[in-house]
Amino acid sequence: MKRMIMMLLVSAAVSAPAMAASVTNKDADTQVLVIVEGGNRAEVALEPGSTETICPSGCFVTLPNGDRIALNGGEEVEIEGGAASVK
Structure with a gap:
């Protein structure tokens, strides 16, 4: 039983970072996000x-252009022209 619990904990710990969102800045300028x-x-x-990599357990992100988006984790966000596209 202990072994099974340990396996579940290790599995959860390894898979948790994969659920985080990733944000890529494709602009020529530095972009500041409020999370x-x-x-x-x-x-x-x-x-x-x-x-x-941000928001491992979900968050709200305010983009440079003032838009606010909700992320659950696992999304890929690209910023271009101060606006975001979520994939």
């Missing part, structure tokens, strides 16, 4: 061409 996750607010600066 609200679990009541905590943070700003993330994305350099041109960089990708950041």
